[in-house]
Amino acid sequence: MEKPQKIRVVPRGFYSYVTSAGIKDTSLDLGVIYSEVEAQAAAVFTQNKVCGNPVKVAQRHIRQGKIQALIVNSKNSNVATGREGYEAALQLCQKVGEELSINPQRVFPASTGVIGRRFPIEKIVTAISGLKEKLVTPPDFVSFAKAIMTTDTYPKFGERSLGKAHLVGVAKGSGMIAPNMATMLAFFFTDAQLSSNQLRKILKETVKKTFNCLSIDSDTSTSDTVLVLANGLGGPVSEDEFRKNFLSLAEELTMHLARDGEGATKLFLVDVLEAKNDQEAHKIGLSIINSPLVKTAIYKGDPNWGRIFMAIGKTPGVRVVEEKIQLFWGPEKIASENLTALHKYLVENEVVHLEVRLGLGQGKARVYGCDLTEEYVRINAYYTT
Amino acid sequence: MEKPQKIRVVPRGFYSYVTSAGIKDTSLDLGVIYSEVEAQAAAVFTQNKVCGNPVKVAQRHIRQGKIQALIVNSKNSNVATGREGYEAALQLCQKVGEELSINPQRVFPASTGVIGRRFPIEKIVTAISGLKEKLVTPPDFVSFAKAIMTTDTYPKFGERSLGKAHLVGVAKGSGMIAPNMATMLAFFFTDAQLSSNQLRKILKETVKKTFNCLSIDSDTSTSDTVLVLANGLGGPVSEDEFRKNFLSLAEELTMHLARDGEGATKLFLVDVLEAKNDQEAHKIGLSIINSPLVKTAIYKGDPNWGRIFMAIGKTPGVRVVEEKIQLFWGPEKIASENLTALHKYLVENEVVHLEVRLGLGQGKARVYGCDLTEEYVRINAYYTT
Known part of the structure; x- marks a missing residue:
């Protein structure tokens, strides 16, 4: 950017x-x-x-x-x-x-x-x-x-x-x-x-x-x-x-x-599509971009898409059907299972884009996050008031 | 411990x-x-x-x-x-x-x-x-x-x-x-x-x-x-x-x-007292121990009690009265305003105890957390699947 x-x-x-x-x-x-x-x-x-x-x-x-x-x-x-x-x-x-x-x-x-x-x-x-x-x-x-x-x-x-x-x-x-x-x-x-x-x-x-x-x-x-x-x-x-x-x-x-999030090295853009409604899409999106485990995986390009499933599943008050969830990464819509291509995409791009398809309806939302790095901890732990 | x-x-x-x-x-x-x-x-x-x-x-x-x-x-x-x-x-x-x-x-x-x-x-x-x-x-x-x-x-x-x-x-x-x-x-x-x-x-x-x-x-x-x-x-x-x-x-x-939380160096015990009810005390407690900014402050002993106020205030669906909130740290009940003593307490103890008094009722809850460190990021970012 x-x-x-x-x-x-x-x-x-x-x-x-x-x-x-x-x-x-x-x-x-x-x-x-x-x-x-x-x-x-x-x-x-x-x-x-x-x-x-x-x-x-x-x-x-x-x-x-x-x-x-x-x-x-x-x-x-x-x-x-x-x-x-x-x-x-x-x-x-x-x-x-x-x-x-x-x-x-x-x-x-x-x-x-x-x-x-x-x-x-x-x-x-x-x-x-x-x-x-x-x-x-x-x-x-x-x-x-x-x-x-x-x-x-x-x-x-x-x-x-x-x-x-x-x-x-x-x-x-x-x-x-x-x-x-x-x-x-x-x-x-x-x-x-x-x-x-x-x-x-x-x-x-x-x-x-x-x-x-x-x-x-x-x-x-x-x-x-x-x-x-x-x-x-x-x-x-x-x-x-x-x-x-x-x-x-x-x-x-x-x-x-x-x-420019504290300590961030990457912008993490998530589009949640096919949710029951826009509100649920928004909640799921926030659950993903707020998850420390997702954020750390984005940081060093760990193609650990299980963490995305976890973050979707833990969203309070939202029902999902595990078998219907599909994840696509980047403009070339890399599937999660393609670990090598996914790792390469995550490591090489400063703007990481994830598309989540839930297969439940027409709801959608875009959310904006960043990765979680040692620098975030440093900025917030070592500052002495 | x-x-x-x-x-x-x-x-x-x-x-x-x-x-x-x-x-x-x-x-x-x-x-x-x-x-x-x-x-x-x-x-x-x-x-x-x-x-x-x-x-x-x-x-x-x-x-x-x-x-x-x-x-x-x-x-x-x-x-x-x-x-x-x-x-x-x-x-x-x-x-x-x-x-x-x-x-x-x-x-x-x-x-x-x-x-x-x-x-x-x-x-x-x-x-x-x-x-x-x-x-x-x-x-x-x-x-x-x-x-x-x-x-x-x-x-x-x-x-x-x-x-x-x-x-x-x-x-x-x-x-x-x-x-x-x-x-x-x-x-x-x-x-x-x-x-x-x-x-x-x-x-x-x-x-x-x-x-x-x-x-x-x-x-x-x-x-x-x-x-x-x-x-x-x-x-x-x-x-x-x-x-x-x-x-x-x-x-x-x-x-x-x-x-033994990932990367943790401290156990962070929080007692929320005088809440409207036990459920609200529990929610406020979790908001505190889950806040990355509170967790990083605990890590290096930053006596930045404003972060505790922030975490209390952001708890969804819970009303608090800012003027009534009191924080006490450790067995000697150090007041937050006593920055030097608080910093010393935070730095010197592996088990950090915070008592939050809300002045609203009889509700209470104890919650268990830990600090957030660079090591947490390292453990979760660098692991290659």
Whole structure:
């Protein structure tokens, strides 16, 4: 997979500011995106019952469907920090609002990093002092993508053109969570003219097919957030065309997140076909890509397809018929029994594709995962907080 | 944790035969336990919908509550081997029945090893030719425990005395499954006089509190089996006394299985207290011990308790109140916030104990896990089938 290099055309009316607030060291750890007019907005959040204070505040602020500024920091997630952490998240929005002379409720906060450490609000407040003068346009989405990275090995972004309007997406995440230093965040910015209701519908559909089909390690972040802002300055677009482009960009970012999973060496794409229904296909797919034994087999190309059967069979609440299950690998649809060809395919390809046919119905789902390596253990065991 | 060394007293009327059938190499890979009279029997099996042929046959044979011989092999699980594999499992019981002049339906088969490879029935049939002459008593349970090992690093067994009767337990398993070379098996042999109904009840209760609270890697074997045989030759015992001893022996074996998890360096014991009910406590406990991020933190003693919060919060279908959650570590009940003491405790102890208090009710559960290490990845990635 090729890493994204640059963004050619950006949506109108957006500004950025990216800096190091010195939360942990001098690397980039803070990014702001500002729209010169209020943008229509929609967002989805983590399902974890323990969720971050920025998530709680963002959930309140998104209710009216309008956002004008986004502020994101890495290195501290402001999770499990109690009342003080909640107040800090509010204070942050207040400060951004003052600096930009906008309603603080139009500010959307997101944080990622270690859980349970006091949020360094003073450092961030200092860093955004005089924010209005510091904003640049066209916005530097690439630096913004870098500032929100944690254990990511490369910044993740992409773009689409929709006639006169443009769409840019930025994402980060390396474990679905690594509470030290990860979480999945994705932000989309467009100057297309769409209502928050349209955005909400499209976002929900898209997330279901993309980010919710991604699992690095089966853990669920306390801070996962996906946001889309549409400021309308590029004029109206066909909803259908926007939906298609939005989905394809979200798929692209999902593939980058999976490929860059902590310690991963391979992207593992699984299509589950002929399931009883889409929901069961999705559950079986997740069971496969979350299985440590499948993930380790993918890592070193062990053609041990019995592990796939095991993972299918253990899926809670789903009936399968063992004799009907068929596995095909790669574009040449290698059958599992062909151990030599399968081993060769697994070893030689950075993107591994598995097609599972269950022979039960029309249900299907695609899921995105990665391999499990010693490096994953190293990243997560040796980090000292 | 001390490894088991030897068995001092064995239950009456049992015989053993342990050998290498040469399934893969010349190491011990086959064990038979025979009771000179039919034993009352009860068993529980894997919940995986893809289950092994020996499991299918054993499920049929256990129905009448009577078993006289057990035959177990390692190195090939006879899973996903189709009709031929099923016939092979039946043929195996037939052969044992002929050799021992007993009803083949009184033979209980169990296999563990690689999935999806033809079962080498001929090798095993050859190995048990003349079985009756080869049996020895008192039975050699220690060698039997060795013969059923796969990636286990030591044989697991234990014993209890109940007045005149005795109880011996043997277990194996290193991943909950590693389809190459693992599965959880546990066999209990007693000369206590108990009916199969009594055994079934006691076994069900016990498994719920012990083996079902154990997870090495969240994967579910296609071959997991727990069997108890009571031949009555030691005379009647108090059911209550038997229940207590059976539970404590099962706990002991569960701890050995967790401690000897693939690549593990630590046993991770979690007590979840003050949950809404026992079931929710159990679910939360499993979410904690299955989280790769918690497991890696335990490995190198990262006092990153935010990961525990994350794992509690992501438990499906369970509500928690973040502010009420309290974590205490070790016998001295170190609070999570005490990072230095917690790090020291984690690094210095091979058995790590965590007490989670949820502040919601009276529900509780104990679960058994282990850390996640580079060695787990190595064991499961580099094995070439």
